[in-house]
Amino acid sequence: MIAAFGRHLLVRDAQGVTYEARPFGRRVQAVCGDRVRCAHDPAHDEVHVNEILPRRSVLARATVRGEAEAVVANVTQLAVVIAPLPLPDPFIVDRYLCAAASLGIDALLVLNKSDLLDADALAATEDLLAAYRAAGYRCITASAASGAALADLRAALDGHTSVFVGQSGVGKSSLIAALVPEAAIATGELDRDAEGRHTTTSSRRYDLDATHASALIDSPGVRDFAPSIDSLEPASLGFVEIDRLAPSCRFADCRHLREPGCAVLAAVEAETLDARRYESYRRLRRVFNDLQAARGPGRRER
Numbered sequence: 001m002i003a004a005f006g007r008h009l010l011v012r013d014a015q016g017v018t019y020e021a022r023p024f025g026r027r028v029q030a031v032c033g034d035r036v037r038c039a040h041d042p043a044h045d046e047v048h049v050n051e052i053l054p055r056r057s058v059l060a061r062a063t064v065r066g067e068a069e070a071v072v073a074n075v076t077q078l079a080v081v082i083a084p085l086p087l088p089d090p091f092i093v094d095r096y097l098c099a100a101a102s103l104g105i106d107a108l109l110v111l112n113k114s115d116l117l118d119a120d121a122l123a124a125t126e127d128l129l130a131a132y133r134a135a136g137y138r139c140i141t142a143s144a145a146s147g148a149a150l151a152d153l154r155a156a157l158d159g160h161t162s163v164f165v166g167q168s169g170v171g172k173s174s175l176i177a178a179l180v181p182e183a184a185i186a187t188g189e190l191d192r193d194a195e196g197r198h199t200t201t202s203s204r205r206y207d208l209d210a211t212h213a214s215a216l217i218d219s220p221g222v223r224d225f226a227p228s229i230d231s232l233e234p235a236s237l238g239f240v241e242i243d244r245l246a247p248s249c250r251f252a253d254c255r256h257l258r259e260p261g262c263a264v265l266a267a268v269e270a271e272t273l274d275a276r277r278y279e280s281y282r283r284l285r286r287v288f289n290d291l292q293a294a295r296g297p298g299r300r301e302r
């Protein structure tokens with residue numbers, strides 16, 4: 001499925017033909033990226049989406065009530081986009097990386113608008129990226145406007161279904177438009193906000209190449225993102241660099257908060273673990289606990 005606008009769906013078949021469709025029945029809650037079974041209703045000349053095929057992955061956000069809400073399905077990679085402007089919120093980045101870890105899918109950081117970076121801004125953003133590089137995440141500094149590093153980006157997207165996520169205005173749609181001519185046309189006709197700016201209002205999938213082996217999903221920008229992290233290992237919440245240190249903690253069930261002999265706290269102290277990433281871990285624990293509590297008594301972790 002390519003896109004959903006409420007109950008108005010856009011689907012594409014194996015031959016690449018696009019159809020407008022409707023969900024058949026209330027239980028069919030398909031999201032962008034879903035593989036669906038459709039039927040043509042000759043009486044109304046409509047295409048019906050009858051069934052969602054099993055999902056290999058589903059990126060979900062947690063609602064304030066602690067419930068999981070599917071955002072996109074069947075992605076194999078999360079491309080988290082940041083830019084010098086709007087100013088990056090690294091906590092949002094960390095939450096997406098946490099979601100990727102919980103899904104067991106790849107994650108990639110893209111710093112867009114490299115054409116805007118003067119020497120000072122470049123140093124500040126490189127500092128931010130250094131913590132992610134140290135943790136082992138792949139980072140690409142690119143520009144949709146100048147075309148810089150788009151070949152590197154394309155290579156990192158090859159063979160994947162990647163969803164582009166991040167704050168509004170970082171250039172997700174612009175990057176996708178620069179990579180996929182079809183997307184450039186689609187975004188040209190999209191809705192504008194009050195200030196006349198283009199802004200994406202629903203997720204949409206594009207083939208990156210003719211073989212359908214690689215695809216990109218554009219998604220609406222967010223102000224915040226709370227991953228639905230039910231399945232996560234509470235000991236690390238997907239922070240790969242904490243994962244690596246945890247076996248050295250004195251206690252096997254160490255939460256890395258104030259336990260004696262904690263290797264994570266020691267690494268923060270020694271400045272070998274990024275203090276901001278560690279703060280992000282603590283904040284995410286609180287979010288995780290609050291969401292568990294919102295879902296009802298008895299589910300709060302310790």
Ligand SMILES: Nc1nc2c(ncn2[C@@H]2O[C@H](COP(=O)(O)OP(=O)(O)OP(=O)(O)O)[C@@H](O)[C@H]2O)c(=O)[nH]1
Pocket residue numbers: 112113114115116142143144145146166167168169170171172173174175198199200201219220221222
């Ligand atoms: N200078 C510069 N501007 C860019 C670049 N990429 C995007 N922009 C501009 O940034 C603004 C936002 O770009 P979009 O692609 O709409 O951003 P988005 O992330 O899709 O935003 P939402 O759909 O609201 O989430 C537009 O005015 C773009 O022209 C870039 O590489 N360099």
Ligand SMILES: [Mg+2]
Pocket residue numbers: 172173174198199200218219220221
């Ligand atoms: Mg957009």
Ligand SMILES: [Zn+2]
Pocket residue numbers: 246249250254255256257259261262263264265
């Ligand atoms: Zn510890």
